[in-house]
Amino acid sequence: MAMAYAALSTINEQADRRANAAATGCANCAARDLSVCGAMPSGDMSRVASIVSHRRADAGETLLSEGDKAMHFLNIVDVTVKVYKLLPDGRRQITGFLYPGDLLGLAFNDTYTSTVEALTPVKYCLFPRRQFERVVDEFRPMEKQLLARASNELVAAQEQMVMLGRKTAQEKIASFLMALLQRARRVNKASDSVVLTMTRSDIADYLGLTTETVSRGFTRLKTEGWIELCAGGKVRIRDTEALAELAAGADC
Amino acid sequence: MAMAYAALSTINEQADRRANAAATGCANCAARDLSVCGAMPSGDMSRVASIVSHRRADAGETLLSEGDKAMHFLNIVDVTVKVYKLLPDGRRQITGFLYPGDLLGLAFNDTYTSTVEALTPVKYCLFPRRQFERVVDEFRPMEKQLLARASNELVAAQEQMVMLGRKTAQEKIASFLMALLQRARRVNKASDSVVLTMTRSDIADYLGLTTETVSRGFTRLKTEGWIELCAGGKVRIRDTEALAELAAGADC
DNA sequence: CGACGGTTTGAGTCCGGTCAATTGTCGTGG
DNA sequence: CCACGACAATTGACCGGACTCAAACCGTCG
Known part of the structure; x- marks a missing residue:
């Protein structure tokens, strides 16, 4: 399995995150309960910090494109993005809106299977896939956390199917x-x-x-x-x- | 996270599975590449065998009901089942058809969120949830395997949304x-x-x-x-x- | 103020749903 | 082997909810 990952959080929490940054080494991920870092032992946050890079995008900007090689895992830190898939003639299906703390990458394989676009100016954490996987290997609780999230997303996806179909x-x-x-x-x-x-x-x-x-x-x-x-x-x-x-x- | 789990395989493979049963202790799961046991170290198959129970159901029979307490994880061994959700007035959305080797339980929480019904006479393995989770804890590769499967299912679910919606x-x-x-x-x-x-x-x-x-x-x-x-x-x-x-x- | 994008509203069409009747398939038993 | 019944699948006629096309409206920003 190859994945690419990411997570979101809110702008008004930036102050807190900055405050924690010194201690943890990761400004965006410091909102622990909002991100994948929630499963990290606090003393080891620096391990995550060492591989993360922080990015921002304006409203309407595309973070990832369907079909691109999946190089990263994202942690959305800042407000909202939309995730969608397109049909050849342009018909579009938005599969979800992501909010602060949501992970992006659980549903990806070698290439991104969806396009991700910012709805509002957005901040996010970017983890190189290979390195992220190594961190996950080191910290067992993170893997459990990812599985739990994937499980929840599957339940939500089924709910969505009922809505769309019936x-x-x-x-x-x-x-x-x-x-x-x-x-x-x-x-x-x-x-x-x-x-x-x-x-x-x-x-x-x-x-x-x-x-x-x-x-x-x-x-x-x-x-x-x-x-x-x-x-x-x-x-x-x-x-x-x-x-x-x-x-x-x-x-x- | 609480889960309940299961897996499927084909009738014409029963002979093989029986042959392996003596060695592995698990007749149904012995088709290793078809089941969750695919991630088990071969010497430890007996660990799984100790908690599994084998069941069969006739066509039309219900294996699990939406809303029931999630006590198990299933491994579908034998032909096809359908997974669906109902609206109060009886409208139905089938969220998927499961085939031999498919897992059942990744998308569940404390209670089953879907109903599962046999399309044809079906054999399956039943794992008590708590014990299954203990086994997963013991064998790290199984957790990886589950995450990979969940990831694939999410991709499929999104594809399904495009189909239903557009x-x-x-x-x-x-x-x-x-x-x-x-x-x-x-x-x-x-x-x-x-x-x-x-x-x-x-x-x-x-x-x-x-x-x-x-x-x-x-x-x-x-x-x-x-x-x-x-x-x-x-x-x-x-x-x-x-x-x-x-x-x-x-x-x- | 005027231009632009998004939103609302209206009129008409059509795809897929509804209702109903017919045909086909399969298993059972005479 | 065929007749029968039950149920699934098909076909037809009709309807209506959501789509299409088009125009008017509104808020925002230069």
Whole structure:
């Protein structure tokens, strides 16, 4: 197995990370619970630091391209990226949006099997594949951690298949919003709103729809009084119950 | 991470497996390259044998149910099973068909997240989760093997998402046939036909279509002269080129 | 202010779903 | 060996949800 890897974290955590950098040697990865380094024994962080390189990319920039030789493993440190695959005629399927702490590379082989593009300015850690694998060999807990993450991603992927294959447009949109809300609540317990950092077109390509259908879906949820569309891409969920039920695909 | 696990192999290999059973202590898993045991040091096969139990199920029988507590890891030894998830109102999405040697359990957590049902009479190995994890702890290569498999499954899952979200009915069917053909060719190099062990309804639930659409799709491919529908669910591919191009989603 | 990209809204079409009837296949038992 | 029943597969007629094409709207930034 050949892999290439990466991880993400948030801009407002940069201060903390810098503070830890001196101690750990890795500014970006210092947010231990957010990155693959979570499994590293703290005294050995410098081992990771020795192979990592820090990068940044602007919104719209491509980090990796499908088909390129997989030379690295990434740790996304900073806000959001989208991962997608293309069909020859340009049809696009976004397989996932990655957030701070997410790993990039578990699903790759010798060549990258997807393209990764920044949605917002993004910071990330880059690990040369060979060296990363050597580190993984040295620290057994990291391997366990990677397997656990891969396992979780597989469960999520299957959930995604149900959504793509068997849910209606309206249910897809509700599912998408609920997923974002749950993520928001993992950070801020009582949150009742989410911020859409991606365009309607991105959402459409994620849900297997068109921009128009997504837009209509949102307005319909709005007119039903279940959500509220605010400025800056913010969406307030007003009736979580109803939305959750729709997302689950309850029988009418 | 909590997991439950399993693996499959073919009936016509039973003789070999029995022959090896004496040496290894595990009749079903003895086909080493087909199972999770592929990563076991040969002298230590008895370690696996000590925790495995062998089971069989008839066609249509359920091996695992979504939501049940994940107590085991399975190794499918014998022909085909389908893995699916259900929506509350009964809509079904088949997330994959598993063949001999495939592992079952990588995508599970504390509870099974999918239901697994036998398509044909099936033999499989059952590993109690806790004990299996202990064995994995003892034999490092097994962990590597599991991670590699999980990685491959993730790549496949993303491919599946593209298919579900962005391909037309006709393209989906072509993709399905090409995938089966490639699998057949991994066994029999020059094979130009595949056997459909599953019903049209299963295929439909795998491709996110209805039985009628699948049926129409097959007949259309037949009338175009690209495939031939024989008895016993056998399908002969007459124009691999054309089918492959359609499956890839070439721009008309 | 005007230009540009993204979003919303509208009108019309079509692919795939639904409903229903027919045909085919296979196993069982007379 | 054939008749029968059960179920899978096919075919046909029709419908509707999501797509397409097109225009209007809006927010942001020079």
